[in-house]
Each structure stands twice: as C-alpha cells, then as structure tokens.
Amino acid sequence: MSIKENDKGWQSGMAKNITFIVTKDCQLACKYCYLVGKNTMERMPWEVARQAIDYILDHEAEMKEESVVWDFIGGEPFLEIDLIDRICDYLKTEMFRRGHHWFNSYRFSFSTNGINYHEEKVQRFIEKNRSHLSIGITIDGTERKHDLNRVYKGSGRGSYQDVVRNIPLWLSQFPDAGTKVTISSADIPYIKESVLHLYSLGIREVNINCVFEDVWQEGDDRLFEQQLMELADAIIDGGLYEDYACSFFSERLGKPLDCVAQNQNWCGAGRMLAVDAEGNFYPCTRFAQYSLREKPALIIGNVRDGIDHNRLRPFLTLDRCTQSPRKCIDCEVAEGCAWCQGENYDAAATPTIFQRSTAICLMHKARVRANNYYWNRLFRKLELEDAREAYEKRKKETKNVTC
Amino acid sequence: MLQYLVILLDDAAASFCHYSSAGRAPRPMPADVLRRGIRFAMTENLNVQFVYPAGEVPADVAALVESVDHVKIKPVGAPGPADVTVVDGFDGLPAEPAEGATYVLRTDRAALFARRGELAPVLARAARLNLVLTDVERFADADVAAYAETLDELAGLIAGQYAAGRAPQLNVLNDRLLLTQMNSCGAGETSLTLAPDGRFYVCPAFYLAPDATPVGSPDEGPAVPNAQLYRLDHAPLCRRCDAWQCRRCVWLNRQTTLEVNTPGREQCVAAHVEREASRRLALRLREAGIMLPGAQEIKKLDYLDPFDVRETW
Numbered sequence: 073m074s075i076k077e078n079d080k081g082w083q084s085g086m087a088k089n090i091t092f093i094v095t096k097d098c099q100l101a102c103k104y105c106y107l108v109g110k111n112t113m114e115r116m117p118w119e120v121a122r123q124a125i126d127y128i129l130d131h132e133a134e135m136k137e138e139s140v141v142w143d144f145i146g147g148e149p150f151l152e153i154d155l156i157d158r159i160c161d162y163l164k165t166e167m168f169r170r171g172h173h174w175f176n177s178y179r180f181s182f183s184t185n186g187i188n189y190h191e192e193k194v195q196r197f198i199e200k201n202r203s204h205l206s207i208g209i210t211i212d213g214t215e216r217k218h219d220l221n222r223v224y225k226g227s228g229r230g231s232y233q234d235v236v237r238n239i240p241l242w243l244s245q246f247p248d249a250g251t252k253v254t255i256s257s258a259d260i261p262y263i264k265e266s267v268l269h270l271y272s273l274g275i276r277e278v279n280i281n282c283v284f285e286d287v288w289q290e291g292d293d294r295l296f297e298q299q300l301m302e303l304a305d306a307i308i309d310g311g312l313y314e315d316y317a318c319s320f321f322s323e324r325l326g327k328p329l330d331c332v333a334q335n336q337n338w339c340g341a342g343r344m345l346a347v348d349a350e351g352n353f354y355p356c357t358r359f360a361q362y363s364l365r366e367k368p369a370l371i372i373g374n375v376r377d378g379i380d381h382n383r384l385r386p387f388l389t390l391d392r393c394t395q396s397p398r399k400c401i402d403c404e405v406a407e408g409c410a411w412c413q414g415e416n417y418d419a420a421a422t423p424t425i426f427q428r429s430t431a432i433c434l435m436h437k438a439r440v441r442a443n444n445y446y447w448n449r450l451f452r453k454l455e456l457e458d459a460r461e462a463y464e465k466r467k468k469e470t471k472n473v474t475c
Numbered sequence: 476m477l478q479y480l481v482i483l484l485d486d487a488a489a490s491f492c493h494y495s496s497a498g499r500a501p502r503p504m505p506a507d508v509l510r511r512g513i514r515f516a517m518t519e520n521l522n523v524q525f526v527y528p529a530g531e532v533p534a535d536v537a538a539l540v541e542s543v544d545h546v547k548i549k550p551v552g553a554p555g556p557a558d559v560t561v562v563d564g565f566d567g568l569p570a571e572p573a574e575g576a577t578y579v580l581r582t583d584r585a586a587l588f589a590r591r592g593e594l595a596p597v598l599a600r601a602a603r604l605n606l607v608l609t610d611v612e613r614f615a616d617a618d619v620a621a622y623a624e625t626l627d628e629l630a631g632l633i634a635g636q637y638a639a640g641r642a643p644q645l646n647v648l649n650d651r652l653l654l655t656q657m658n659s660c661g662a663g664e665t666s667l668t669l670a671p672d673g674r675f676y677v678c679p680a681f682y683l684a685p686d687a688t689p690v691g692s693p694d695e696g697p698a699v700p701n702a703q704l705y706r707l708d709h710a711p712l713c714r715r716c717d718a719w720q721c722r723r724c725v726w727l728n729r730q731t732t733l734e735v736n737t738p739g740r741e742q743c744v745a746a747h748v749e750r751e752a753s754r755r756l757a758l759r760l761r762e763a764g765i766m767l768p769g770a771q772e773i774k775k776l777d778y779l780d781p782f783d784v785r786e787t788w
Contacts, residue, residue, distance in 0.1 A: 424735075
C-alpha cells in the first residue's frame, strides 16, 4: 500500500494518535514557540518508552481505533533518532508478536525543524520505515520571514539556510508532503511572500495557522486580511490554485454553526495520548508542563499506574457550545474557527478546559472576509473560463492541520 | 440564581456532606463576620443554613443567629435544638431517634452494607434521612450488587412504613420518585458558603481543601469565576441524565475528573444504582396499592453510567 493510499485511513478520523515526547531539547528557540519549558535534561529513557508501549498494547480493548499514528515530537525529535529507532523497532515487533489490530495499520509521524534531516542516522531510519512514515518539515517561508522567528538558541542566528538545503531531499522522498507555518503578530507582513516562496520550493501544501495565544496587536486583523487578499490575487492570477493548496482558503469556512447539529468538539485532546520522559500520560502534548505558561500540567496517568479514566471524561464529553462564550455561539462566521484545548486550559480563569479562549477572534473574522473574497474571485474566474466543473473534479485541498 | 447561604459557625463545624471536617481545629466565626453574612443574606433574600460545631457557640454568635430566619444543622449531641442532625457513622445513631426529625448519616460503603438493618428505628420515627456515602469516589463495580441489595432492604422498610400510614423519606430512594428534574446541591450556583474567614466559598469542602479559593465576600458580593460551569446546562453528562436524586457534587467532580461540571464514573454509577432501586420501590408500592401523588414513571435503563452511552446522544 502506498503512502497516498494509506492517507485515506488516517484522515477518516479512525486513527489513534499517540505521541512520544522524546526530548524537550531543540536546536532552535523560535520566538512564537508555545513550549515554554524546553530544556536539555528531559530526554526519554528507553525503559520509560518500553513501559509506555507495553501499557498501550496491553490495553488494546480500550483503544479500538482502526489505525494508530505513533507521533514523535520534542523539542526536536530527530535529536533522539537512536531512541526513536529503538522504539519503532520494538513497536513493530510487539504489534506483530501480539497480533495487535494496529499491526500493518500504523504510521510513524514526525514534525521536525529539518536541520539534521540529511544526517546519516536520520536517513537510515527513513529508508528503513519509508512505507509507514510521514514527516513534516517546518519552514515558515522566505528567509526573511523564517529567520524572524526560527532562530538558533544562544546565537539567535536564523535557521533558514540549514533547513532549506534539506527541502529537495525531503520532497524527493515525500513528494506530497506539506509544511506547517505558524503566524504570529510580527509575521503578518510576510504571509503572501512566504506562501508563494514555499510553493516555489515545490511544497504544494501549506498548512498555515495563526497562533492561538493572545499575541495580537490592534490593527493586526486588517493587515492580515490585506495580506490574505493579496495572496488570493497572486494564487488566482498565477493559476496556482490548480496544483497548490493553502489552508487559509477553505470552502468550509465562515458560516454560522448550530449548537445541536454542529456541536462537536473540534480538538482531539483526550482521544489522543501523549507520554513524556517521566512516563506521565497527557491528553495531548499541550497539557505537559513544558507547554504551559500559567497552569499545572494536566496529567491523566503514568506508565506504572495506567490511565485514570475519570480524568478523560471531561475531554470526551466536551462539546463546542459548552465551552464557548455567547459571542462564539451567536457568531455568524463561526465555521472554521479553531481552538486549542491546551491553550484554552492555560488561558482560562480557573483550571478548566471548558473556557474557550477567544484571542483569535478578530483574526478569524479577517480570514473569513479574505476567504470570501478568494472564492468569489476564483469561482467567477472559473465560470468565465467555463472551467468550474473541471476545477471541482481535480481541486487540491489541504488536510487543514492546525496543531 | 443564588438562593441559599450556608454559614459555617466554626472551622470545626460538622460536615453534612461528602467532605470530612475531622481534625479541624476550632475557630469560631467572629461576630462581625457573622453580622455581615446575615445582612448579606437578608438583602439578597437568601435562605440561611447555620452549620454548628459539636460544642457551644459564643453567646454573641448564638444571639445573632436568631436575628434571621434559618435552618440549624448540628452534629448529634450538640447542645440545643437542631433542624437537621448530622450523624458521623453508624455508632453515632441515636438509640431513640426523634419523632419527625431530619437526620444526615455519613457512612462509608462497608458500614452501610454491613449495618443497614440499624436504620430501621430511624426510618420508623424520623421524617427524613439523608444518606451520604463518604467514600463514594471509590465506589467500584463490585459494590453495585451490595448497594442494590442494601437499598432494596431499606426500600422494604420504607414500604412497610407506608403501609403503616407513615411516609418517611430516604434521600437515595424517595427523592427520585417525586422529582421531575435534576435536584443537585447547587453549590456555586444556587448556594454559597460563608466561612469563618469572612469569605465566600463554593461549598464547605472548597473551604476546607488545601487549595481553598474564595469566591467573594459579603462586602464585595459573590464572584464565582466561570460560574456557568456550576449550572446544569454546562454539564454535558448531567444535563442528559435523569438520576435526578444525584447530589451532583461539584467538589467530588473536581476531585475525580478535575472539572466541577463532570462527575467521575463512581458518582454516576452509585446514582444509577439508587435510581434503579427507586424504580423497584415504585413498583413495590404500586403492587401494594400505595399511590404517591405526583410520582412519575421511572424507565428502566440498561446502563449505569451515562458516559457509556454518550455516542448515542
């Protein structure tokens, strides 16, 4: 089965996402990084990883999802490539030995800064696991935009050149791979040039999102809207919509939502599982202490005592309207407005996941306006060219991954 | 909307609920704090419930108490009359319960299962008995059968009293028969607690907790952060549930799931065992020709925890 064919299963929502926080170290100190507690000390010991795997595979009945995505994050996960290789070997062996329903229905997933992507150990791992692998390299756009935030710790030097040299190798191995771009206040003026630059590098799918934290300045929404409209013009005038996708533009965006029929929780926290170097389980990595500014870590168990299922109940019963303030419930452009459960928890007035942070509100509304402009312009153009039907058949959409 | 103000007259005031106040050093509520609390209750039209310690309260406090319409909650053996008498464990049950009195019995599961027969004199004389399982957060699936059996035996005692022309109430059996909606304790929504430190708390348990966080004061008024989370409409599990007799204890919720609006499995399962026992009591009374005015049909359910059927909502 090819990776592309595999995609169908992973995107159907039937996959369990299990994350190993293998290290809290990273070569970079990105200015927008939500990981406030990165350090060089907390590296996952093999024994903790093994215990986590044994616990998870021992509890097959509690994890009935058809497939599993074994996710590795940091810090920078490839700093721990030896550990990861050992974990993946053990996972494959154990899933096979146990006849686990995830055997041959698994993927190893990485989100990397790309700096040591070319190194021999990393490449050997990729070769070994190629058919069960997805790797995303984070590159923020042009050198100017990328180096604005993604700088080396200590020196503050930009990392663009060290990443971009690995993009051709990465795309040769994963031609359909997309990249994830994060937008903070200072990045807004560079959105258009950055997306176009990524397209020019051969990256056909750009998943781009505003940070959920309350970082926005007055007037950012107008600047953001202007950038997106200029980007829309460039994509449409250049015919780039045929082969490229940008998650900012979506046909499923900007409608009101019903509190009964459209009340699902957007975030997967609680259905996912994360484990750190201490062997603690979290509903998502965003609830580990290194991700939290204000609140204590929300631990749901550990590899020794197992998962406290009572602590998962709020996550698994949480719905959109219960956590939303009235302005979100009544919002006429609510569709597509995302949130991060971890950021909600961190920003809440009390230690709860039931208070939705609305720091992104004006940015979402600006996005909706630009999105409306994009589709109105594109569809008008396609209709004038009698190309609408052909476009609908072959259009490229993003996976719209926002965290 | 706030309707009740619980006033703890002392740090060592009796617990009438799941939390424990054992071992607390006495610290009476200062008279000026009490005065402000009473004034607040009067201006907000609140029903006042005074919770007493085991010993005497100071004379000035006792005098202030009588300045407002109220309910007295006292531990068994405390001096003076009580509207509600709290008994901590079976050993504290009075040999001769007072006719028409209201009792709260705090007990763990093991004692209840083993000594349930000792409740017969209480049900024969008291108007109402509230059972509080002090270790309900450890209620296990293995307890389901024993609790159901216990409640059935108590239902037999109640049915016998009905046949004899009395109508004692046992919260975990009778309440569900007559309720038409959730009747939880209301902490944080309809009820707040004034502690001896002069501040409001969601309930006494939140005051006694190591991370006690006040939610206002009589002078500043109530200030409950995320107050909506104490309301039923913001409790995804409970708002769909019809175990209406459940206390829906927000403190236990916080202990078990870390969220005040989400109960742990144990509280849900215990409440559903009670609901099912209430259903069987209703059938028993009907078969005996005893009609309860206003009683609603209780449907049989095939689950004990609403969480298990959330996919069907």
